[in-house]
Amino acid sequence: MPFDAFLFQSFGGPNTKSDVIPFLENVTRGRNIPVERLETVAQQYYHFNGQSPINKINLGIIERLQNAFSQANIALPIYFGNRNFEPYLKDALIQMKADGRTNAISFVTSAYGSFSSCKQYKLDIESACQEIGGRFLAVTKIRHFYSHPGFINPLITNSVAALKKLPHPDRAQLVFTAHSIPVSMSETSPYLRQLKEAVALVANGIKNETGVSYDYSLAFQSRSGAPGQAWLEPDISDHLKALSAKNITDALIVPIGFISDHLEVIYDLDILAANTAQRLGISISRTRTSSDSPAFVQMIVELTKELINNPITYPEPDCTATCCQSR
Template sequence: MTRIDALLLLSFGGPEGPEQVMPFLQNVTRGRGIPAERLASVAEHYLHFGGVSPINGINRDLIIEIEAELARRGQAVPIYFGNRNWEPYVEETVVHMRDNGIRRAAVFTTSAWGGYSGCAQYQEDIARGRAAAGPEAPELIKLRQYFDHPLLIAMFAEAIGDAAATLPEHLRERARLVFTAHSIPLRAASRCGPDLYQRQVGYTCRLVAAAAGYADYDQVWQSRSGPPQVPWLEPDIGDHLDALAQGGTEAVIVCPVGFVADHIEVVWDLDNELAAQAAGYGIAMARASTPNAQPRFARLVLDLLDEVRLGRPAARIVAQDPVPGFGSSINGTPCTPACSV
């Protein structure tokens, strides 16, 4: 057993008012040379929703669900909330944890994946938070990647069924299932091991499709940014929808398997832009929900926590050997030698 004093939910962050949108986007893109006009274009996506990203609210609701699940189990673990790009910043949160006497905490991140953006960058956040807290900083143990956790697979599989049920009945059986995840630059694709992110996403798609009863499906990418001359993972979901339309597809079920919450890349890129594109083609589109703050997601978090504090075996669905790598990290140290932070 490992003593754990607290749980830190670590996430990406998002604006919660119109005046916060541009400063937030500047935080996200600092050092990447993104033109101001591109930031202004993305800012309009947030302003469409009053300048409020759904992500912070969803995370606060998830914390409430985790606390409720802990109470049902008769357990008490204080939960803290920190972000990379907006308030509450992880640095401030870790200082607060130190001041509250927390000596060792587990860290749950709102990304199921390996790779730089999904894992290594969160390790950098952890290291930065501890640096801000100084010599008395708590030990921080990042919980493992959970792309193959049975509850994650079940939540997405059920969401696909719920989405299919919203389609016209005569189209449900022939609707095309399309999985989508956030694209990344090709130059970053093997930074933490050969194609680790792509392999994990592909593995999850395979598991979810099987659980939902689909023998055939498509896997695509979305929400690329940056200069057009820089290659990113393809095919893009919009280009793929073009191809489906040309092939006579009448209905699609879109599952944003790469996202654990309905944040801006889901509610704008899919529910607005892609939905409008589908409507223009006369294609019926249904979008599967993400886990958000479901009670099952809270149980998943506590499963990961118990793997560390109680030494319980990892809850996983094993459909191939070897499973694309996963691990935990301590104090922001990479979990595998291949992970270059």
């Protein structure tokens, strides 16, 4: 059966201050998070008047993708659905059902595999389909793209440009960051291995472009959840303190775990981590993420063609029957 639709899936984010608490309630549903904690997290969004950049970014990617599909003669209408806020995935599927769509390709705005960044998006589709009358739609997800040149090469280019903004770029430490997840989730997913592979690719690319063999490390950010639960470490702020103790004076922050400059990048890195670095006397510069590059959209086109041309034996080697069992 040929593909007849393209589903763009993302996390979602609030558009106004009045959206923030409902959005956070969606994100934390079933976790019994105290209202006081939600109010604390909400302050991050209020800092930007309640508007997450993720919605505008995603709509921009979709617009560019529609043009790229047209140029590549890919006749798939694009539907957009979020997990946690408007436009919701369920509403996108309702429209797809009304339009008679039965076999879709899906793209998720995460390059890596874990329960929250891959499997949960698949389960979201199953749950939403059941709510609107059963499984009417077959969906094949585009593979993890953490090592694809369309994701990696813009990070290399943007990192080389960001290094030039440092006082002493030749002796900078490269600090790659990604969203922390529970250790238990990491242990049943390819997330950490994929991150390390991507880090090595970007670090090697920077070396090839600059002729400098930089020291580099991987840190984590945006931790949530119960204080007693083990999550991937070190936290970026703690890591900057450790670098300061080693007399590191310049650091390039590379948010390799993210495809776009959304709130967890511009708040957790550009504000929180930047403030920590300033207190420590470390000069930092931050790499722009990949999604605003033409290469990123071209990557989606290539991966879509890959599926169209090989719909039956299309591989996803990192997805197995036992992967991503833990939340």
